Amino acid sequence: MGKLMRQDKAIELFEVARAYCEDKYPDLIEWASSIDSQTFRNLRFKRFLSEYCWVVYTSGFSADVLDGRFESLARAFKNFDPDRLYRMRSIKPVLRVFNNERKARNFLSGAKMVYEEGFSNFKKRLKEEGVDILEHLPGIGKITKYHLAKNIGLLDSAKPDVWLERAARNCDTTVNELVGFLSERYNLSRHVVDIIIWRFSADKGLKIINN
Structure with a gap:
């Protein structure tokens, strides 16, 4: 400057x-x-999905509004149970909570991507290659990757x-x-x-x- x-x-x-x-x-x-850093070492798939969902939905929206709906949103997304979420096909229950189709499809698509890779493999790759890996997830960009990374303890930023x-x-x-x-x-x-x-x-x- x-x-x-x-x-x-x-x-x-x-x-x-x-x-x-x-x-x-x-x-x-x-x-x-x-x-x-211990947060990241202990990170499990369900917790990661919760944080990923939060970051996708809070981007461009009021965190206070989302906070009031997040419990209902989590239920609509099968309480972030990886197996149930992977089998999920319809986003209609999600849209009844938060009517944004793009965010719903981004999160669900990203959750399934990580599921197919295997969370342990994804987490290992994230640790080795760093925060930019998060940009490959739908709904995560150049700024929100830092939001997600710090929330999961990947880096202090x-x-x-x-x-x-x-x-x-x-x-x-x-x-x-x-x-x-x-x-x-x-x-x-x-x-x-x-x-x-x-x-x-x-x-x-x-x-x-x-x-």
Whole structure:
């Protein structure tokens, strides 16, 4: 960017955001703090399918809206049971929960792709070849691959979505530099820093800082 990061602005933003999230979303912070490399080592197919589905559906939609429907969505997708999901043909039950055919078909197609490869083989390939493998899954792109990767503990990274980009611009820096600086300063994972800034910004918290 040709500028030095406004560390004072970054610290101000994060401290307000952290206090806000600890008050409003303590469970979210606890969940984010629990994700690490051990999460990926222990990852099973059903958990992966749940996280994959969440990322596909939350892309471009409100996470709050999805959160209220996710339990019903999981039931429509056979509670992410790999065998039952692989045999699933009709998406009508899914569309009654969330009427988006493209997302439903993307997730179901991707779930079947991984099933056919074998989850242990897929997971091994993901570990060896890295996050870009996730882009081969329907519904996962250049930004959402980081969302899925950090949620399953594959890597400790920020997701450079619109909210993180906006926060970074506010501090005259990039997403990676902002999150890296705050992660080191507060001894928190990048994933936790990402979640705090994202949640605060998505609730229009940046307006508080800018006013």
